[in-house]
Amino acid sequence: MTSNILAFVLGVWLLQQQAALPTLVWTLLLPLMWLVSRFLPALPREVLAKVFFLGLGFFWAAFMAQQRLQDALPTAWEGRDIQVVGVVAALPATNERGMRFEFDVERVKTLEAVVPHHIQLSAYSEGFGKKASDAALPDFHAGERWQLTVRLKRPHGNANPNGFDFEAWLLERNIRASGYVRQEDSNRRLAEHVYRPGYMVEMLRERVAQRFQTVLGERPYAGVLKALAVGEQNAISPDQWRVFLRTGVNHLMSISGLHVTMISSLAFALVYGLWRRSQSLTLRLPARKAAAVAGALAALLYALLSGFGVPTQRTLYMLSVVAAALWLGRASSASSVLALAVLVVLLIDPWAVLSPGFWLSFGAVAAILYVGVGRLGRPHWLRAWANVQWAVTLGLVPALLLMFQQVSIVSPLANAFAIPVISLVVVPLTLAGAILPLDSPLLLAHQVMTWCMAALEWLSQMPDAVWQQHAPPLWTVLAAAIGIFWLLLPRGFPARWLGAAGLMPMFMVLPPQPEQGALWLSVLDVGQGLAVVVQTRNHALLYDTGPRYTADADSGSRIVVPYLRAAGIKRLDGLIVTHDDSDHSGGAASVLDAVPVGWLASSLPADSPILPHARKSLPCYAGQSWEWDGVHFEMLHPGWESYADEHLRNNARGCTLKITSPYGSVLLPADIERESEAEILARTPDALAATLLVAPHHGSKTSSTEAFIHQVNPSIVIFTAGYRNHFGHPKPEVVERYRVLGSRLYRSDFDGAVLLRFEKEAGVKLQTWRQERHRYWQER
Incomplete structure (x- = not known):
């Protein structure tokens, strides 16, 4: 049975690697395969059985995917006003720009419009969707029915090597469109409470979150306790997350499978201990069965309170299988129970194989079973505990390096005290404070968390707390x-x-590196912004760092640093921040804090908050040049005299870099506009010709003048722009200029990251990440 389930799992995983969904007519082969296997000798029959279960997993995942993808937003309705009626389906998450919430669409009032049933909306306090005369942002609460005017887009995320697949994350959570609320007079609350089981749970979660806020106020770890109770992870500050990641206890700071299992185990032990003391109860129902039901119910209630997130669901399904095995008296094989749990998870959620949590949680359980079940002798409990810690820590290293390229060295020590303290003390006290009308459990939980954090912060400050390296080959x-x-x-x-x-x-086994004279360029997909990684034989340069998304998130920490780490780039010899616009400089501080950087060249003002993060900083100006490994770098703009003009716009000082290798050249002109293009044409016209041009100012109509692009005459042009950005970049007339010129055109919003190699053997080799690693759920 176990081997057949593993074949089913492999089939599900193989489906998730496909660029397109197969036609389900091939499923007709499965019953034929099963019938044929009945008449074969033992060995071929077993082999064919495994192929059958592999195919079953493959086509089950394909069937589920087709059903989910059918609920889609038509392309024609992207970016258009649509009036809908529905219910706020989950606890809203707040940030400095407004709030974000999931919304169940019950009715579409706009004629002919088609909207998916489950969508994600943002309501901004300023910016998109807000008129100058509008009133304050409406106050949305879970379980309310609203009539809203919204603008939506199909699921879309950044596409980069070793990057987070946001589109897969949306698919797994059945969020089939996202957008924002247009602040119109027709928006209104239709009902304060919609009494359906799922919405009632969300109302309860919101009340619990509000109670935490009332009792704990601005205490430093109130957000951690809120996350442990109702799954509101955005309440945890970035600095706290950094401590948790460096110490390897981040899995404890959300509603993890460990917490659900601990609460379930406590309920099991309590009911089992009390039930077996009553003869009448035991005669009616064995204590083990009663305890199994209690443990499963406790897990269900905690999962519901925490928001019933996908990771929590997986744990609940696994514990339900264990409870069923105990009820039926068939819990003799731990590996069989684990295999059944995996099967149940993938039958309900075939996208679970895309989640790191799936592999880490089941991998940890498998490691524990491997060293703890079926071994001869019964070691002392302390030694048994040490064996389990060693097995889990060592067993998860390959998966952690593959998925995250880092492992916490202090994790065994941190988890040794954090697991029992948080799972057995902080979480039960937090839940008691959420359920009981008493403040003392919450205050005590916060105090215990304060002591625990003191130890974790001390461990995180160790210089070698985390091992980081390149992404290892599979x-x-x-x-x-x-x-x-x-x-x-x-x-x-x-x-x-x-x-x-x-x-x-x-x-x-290290990642490949450029040869002498070769030039590698990675134009990353950071949305509406720019970040380019340049590699030569022994050097690396980062040109711009992408945008800042929120106060707690930017492309430097979320995209650039993970890419550098996975590519094996341990330090940057130079960083160029072209100008002070946030779509180019937003991730700079995160990069400077995370990666050793030799020097920072920029046109940033003297009071920029970015400069103190740099070890060495200098202004960029025309005439600067250097050579690395046979590749020549030259700054073409701005002129030194521009720094004396206080009224000059940021774009006019964009650091424009020309890179020339023996096998091709690159021009990176930042956000310069027509005046700056004319200056460069007048100053150094002969230096402009380039094989590759990253289009100035994302393809804005204020750039890419006819004279400039004819002088550059690029074979390849890349537009870096956010999907359906509100600027309309790149402008159609600008795109047409390059098309008439005969350039090959690429767009980061359509193609993802664009990876180029200028080498002796291949000349110019270009790959786009969406083409290289396309999956059936991704937008092209």
């Missing part, structure tokens, strides 16, 4: 998994140390 991860399996064999097994050899390729 084959090295598989070799490491085999090596760990060998290392964790029972004591007395000969040559267990040979398992360490399986780990070595994961650390020693």
Whole structure:
């Protein structure tokens, strides 16, 4: 049974790697395959059975995907005003720009408009959707029915190597469109409460969150307790998340499977201990069965209170399988119970295989079972606990390096005290404070969390708290998994140390690097903004750092730094921040704090908050030049005299860089406009010709003049723009100029990251990430 389930899992995983969904007519082969296997000898029959279950998993996932993708927003209705009636389906999340919430559409009032049933909306206190004379932002609450005018877009996210797949995340949560509320006079609340089970749970969660705010006020870890009770992770500050990530306890700071399991286990132990003391109750129902029901109910209630997120659902399904096994008296094989839990999870949620949490949670359980079940002898509890800690820590290293390219070195020590303190003390006290009309449990939970945080902060400040490296190739991860399996064999097994050899390729096989004279360029997809990574044989340069999204999030920390880490770029020799607009400089502080940077060149003002983060900073100006590994770099703009003009716009001082290799050249002109283009034409016209041009100012109509682009005469042009950005970049007339010129055109919003290699053997090799790694759920 277990091997058949593993084949089913492989089939589900294979479907999620497809660029397009298969036609379901091929499912007709499955019953035929099953019938044929009945008449085959033992070995071929077993092989065909595995192929059958693999195909079953593949086509089950395909069927579920087709059903979900059918509920879509037509392209023709993107960006248009649509009036809908529906219910605020979840606890709204607030930020400095307004609030974000999920919305169940009950009725579409705009004629002929088609809107998915479940969407995500943002209501802005300023900016999109707000008129100058509008009143204050409406106050949305869970479970309310509203009539709203909205503008929507289809699911779309940034597409970068080793980046987060936001479109897959939306698909798994069945969010089939996103957009914002237009602040119109017709918007109005139709009902304060919609009494349906799911909405009632969300109302309860909101009341709990409000109670936490009342009791804890501005205490530093109020957000952590709120996250542990109702799953409101945005309440945790970035600095606190940084501590949790460096110490490897971030899994404890959300409604993790561990917390749900602990609460379920406490309920099981309590009911089992009390039930078995009553003879009459035991005669009616065995204590083990009663405890199994209690544990499953406790897990269900906690999962509902926490928002019934996808990771929590997976844990609930797994515990339900365990409870069913205990009820039926068939819990003899722990591996069979685990396999059944995986099967149930994937039957309900075939996209779970895309989530790191799926592999980490089931991988941790598998490691515990491997070292704790079926071994001879009963070691002392302390030694058993140490074995489990060692197995989980070592067992998850390959997955963590593959998915996140980092592992907390202090994680075993941090988890050794954080797991029992948070799961057995803080979480129960927090839940007691959420349920009971008493303030003391919450205040005590906060005090315990304060003590725990003091220890975690001390550990996080250790200089080598985190191991970071490149993204290892998949084959090295598989070799490491085999090596760990060998290392964790029972004591007395000969040559267990040979398992360490399986780990070595994961650390020693390094990413490829450019040859002497070669130039590698990665134009990252950061939305409406710019970030370009430049590599030569022994050097790396970052040109701009992308936008700032919110006060707590920017493309530097979310896109640029993960890309650099995965590519094996441990330090930047230089960083150029072209000008002071946030779509180019928004991620600079995050990059400077996370990666050693040799120097920062920019046109930033002297009082810029970015400059104190740099070890060495200097202004950029025309005439600067240097050479790295046979590749020449030259700054073409701005002129030095421009810094004396206080009235000059930021765009006019954009640091314009020309890079010339023996195999091709690149021009990076930032956001310069027609006046600056004319200046460069007058100053250094012969330096403009380039193989590749990143279009000035994202394709704005104020740039890319005829004279400028004819002088550059690029073979390749890349427009960096956000999907359906409100500026309308790139402008159609600008795109047409380059098309008439004969340039090959690429757009980051359509193509994702654009990766180029200027090399001796291949000349200019170009890849677009959406084409290279296209999946069936992604927009092109």
